[in-house]
Amino acid sequence: MIDIKKIVLILFCCINLYSSERIVTLTPSINEIVYALxxxxxxxxxxxxxxxxxxxxxxxxxxGYASISLEKILLANPSVVIAQNYDEKLLSNLKNLNIKTLTFKTDSIKDINNTIFSLGNYFDKQQKAKELISNINNSLTSLKSIVKNKKILIVISPKKTLSNQIYVSGNYLYFEDIIKASGNVNAFQSKSKAQPVVNTEKIIKMNPDVIILLAPFFEGKTKELEKVKKLWLGLPINAAKNKNVYAVDKLYAGIPSQRVVYFIQDFKKILENVRDK
Incomplete structure (x- = not known):
């Protein structure tokens, strides 16, 4: 005689076995988007x-970024690995092992939105994805007509000295999209997609009107950050003359995820401060 209760129990277990994913995320931005969904x-x-x-x-x-262990990924027994297009060798190895891998870019605002949209579809979280994308687009729209035609330089992870190795945002990152959406221009201009590294001489030549220091590693270190800002305020440039040197010391500042909304809100406050001076 067939035991209906046992059959139902087996079916229930099978449904649960195949209904849940085992996700491995390989970058902070992808990880944040997955959680946000x-x-x-x-x-x-x-x-x-x-x-x-x-x-x-x-x-x-x-x-970490350059030390991801294929063995540890395998031990996690993932149903899907979600990555960005950085480590081609790792991605190739995962593919050769028949491990389902989803790969995305988050360089631009469009890339971020596409990643959210695609993952929303994959996980059947379309409504949440739509909400996250709408928040990003609305925050960009809010930047219009605050100030215009200012040359804005975004400095990535500023150091305690104005050395010759100063990293700035180029023209192929989401910061470029934010600057353009506000009606302003990136003080740094180049057709190269490589990470820009400049020196003080180059910065003086660019003569930015506004400088924004992305300084998440200075969060909670107010005095140290003020010393760094003081270095920039000492340069013979418009941003220093008009005291338009600002810092964003939050960890989300350099993460291209749905939390880009928070940086855009900080950016808006900076523009309003520039306008109101």
């Missing part, structure tokens, strides 16, 4: 730099 509970491994939201810090780690 509401499927963070299915993340079984990520990298040591995936520290937002807080619960993702407790997830097993498979390495």
């Amino acid at each position: 509401g499927v963070g509970k299915d993340v079984v491994a990520n990298t040591r730099y995936c520290d937002f939201p807080e619960e993702s810090q407790k997830v097993k780690k498979v390495g």
Whole structure:
């Protein structure tokens, strides 16, 4: 005689077995988007730099940006690995092992929105994805007509000295999209897609009207950050003369995820401050 209860129990277990994903995320931005879509509970491994939201810090780690362990990924037994297009060798190895891998770019605002949209479809979280994308687009629209035609320079991870190795945002990152959406221009101009590295002489020649220091590693270190700003205020440029040197010391400042909205809000406040002087 067929035991109906046992059959129902087996079917229930099978449904649950195949209904939940085992997700491995390989960059902070991808990790944040996955959690924002509401499927963070299915993340079984990520990298040591995936520290937002807080619960993702407790997830097993498979390495860092340049030290991701294929063995640790395999031990996590993922149903899907979600990555960015950085480590071609790793991605190739995953493909050769028949591990489902989704790869995305988050260089531009369009890329970020496309990543959210695609992952929203994959996880059947279309409504949440639509909401996140709408928040980004609306925040960009809010930047219009505050100030115009200012040359804005965004400095990435400023140091305690104005050395010759100064990293700035080029013309192929999402910061460029934010600057353009506000009706202003990037003080740095180049057709190269490589990470721009400049010196003080180059910055003086650019003569930016506004400087924004992306300084997440100075969060909570107010005195140290003020010393760094003072260095920039000492340069013979318009931004220093008009005291338009600002800093964003939050960890989200350099992460191209849905949290770009928070940086755009900070950017808006900076523009309003420039306008009101």
